[in-house]
Amino acid sequence: METDDPQTGIVYSPSELNHEARIHLEAGFGRVWVEGEISNLSRPASGHIYFSLKDDKAQISCALFRSNTYGMGFKPENGMLVRARGRVSLYEARGNYQLIADSLVRAGEGLLRAKFQLLKNNLEAEGLFSETHKKPLPQFPLRIAVVTSPSGAALRDILNVLQRRWPLATVRVYGVPVQGEEAAPAIVKALEAVNRHHWAQVVVVGRGGGSLEDLWAFNEESVARAIFASELPVVSAVGHEIDFSISDFVADLRAPTPSAAAELISPDQRVLLQSLDSLGRRLQQRMQSILQRLSQKLDHLAHRLQQQHPGQRLAQHRKLLLQAKQRLLLAGSRIVPERRRYLQDLARTLNAVSPLPTLARGYAIVRDTDSGITITSVQNVKKEQALITQLSDGQIHSSVDKTSKQTLTRK
Secondary structure, three states: OOOOOOOOOOOOOHHHHHHHHHHHHHHHOOEEEEEEEEEEEEOOOOOOEEEEEEOOOOEEEEEEOHHHOOOOOOOOOOOOEEEEEEEEEEEOOOOEEEEEEEEEEEOOHHHHHHHHHHHHHHHHHHOOOOHHHOOOOOOOOOEEEEEEOOOOHHHHHHHHHHHHHOOOOEEEEEEOOOOOOOHHHHHHHHHHHHHHHOOOOEEEEEEOOOOOOOOHHHHOHHHHHHHHHOOOOEEEEEOOOOOOOHHHHHOOEEOOOHHHHHHHHOOOHHHHHHHHHHHHHHHHHHHHHHHHHHHHHHHHHHHHHHHOOHHHHHHHHHHHHHHHHHHHHHHHHHHHHHHHHHHHHHHHHHHHHOOHHHHHOOOOEEEEOOOOOEOOOHHHOOOOOEEEEEOOOOEEEEEOOOOOOOOOOOO
16 A cells, blocks of 8 residues: 555565566566667676667666676777667666677678577477487489579589589479578478479589578578478589588588589599499409419319310320239139139038938938928837938839837847
């Protein structure tokens, strides 16, 4: 409840009022951009920067702490027109209203660079620059798409380099404006068309050099996302070697110039021809070495074949056969008489023990007809038993009528 009575109303101390005022200021404003001319610039040993931003009617105190000074790309000076981004606050100890800046860029190009850095940080945080998403380029591309101005020097440079290095490639140009408001949408549509046509093996996107404003189409988020979404590998070739664009970070490969892009995507035919010549010589040397080795092997095999020729082997076997025949004849002339005498001795011995002479003197041998067992006793026969009686000149078949036992006595 407000009151004019100092006894009943709320009474603030200076520090309390400044504290309340700071809270209300910081809560009432988000981050804001303020453009003005630098004045009262101070750089104490802490590394912080203190200055004022003024126009022709007012000024505001600013503080830029050391941690936010890195990467500005310029040195602030009095009289410089800049834009500061930060939050409105109040320095409680002195009651000074001020802007706590977290970013400081030069007005004009500086604003573009701040926008560039902000988009770069956001896309990098999303992972669009990650190496894991980079696609490899074909080693020998035969179909190349180029997204650029059809009348620009960049296209002529690319075609000249490809004609010199890799004339086997066919180039299809997707003509687009490369600066101005229409450039970014046209580039996006061209990249979509390249992927939809499924003709190219690699895509070059870019243009020649220029100011930051001239190159800005390749810093647009829509172009960056179209490059990232491409199924085909994309080479970014924007500006000169010192120029970097958002497209460079998203692309699968960044080339410092359009000419360099043509060199990076194409093999050098002269190097290939030299390599082919070298390989041809090595192949010829290798073939000669192989042929020489095989020729030596063939000579060796021919020599072995000559030694093992069937005719020669037959001649060798014929010689061995003749030698064996001679040895056999010699052995036969010696062994046959010996064997003949030995056989005669055996015949005489056999005749001496043979029963035939005994049978010739009137004796006989009686055997059982069925079993062939020699009968040596009347006890071994029975009535009607069939017998065979062997005489010296034949056999008698008979059967037993009766038997009588009789002991023979010598007279």
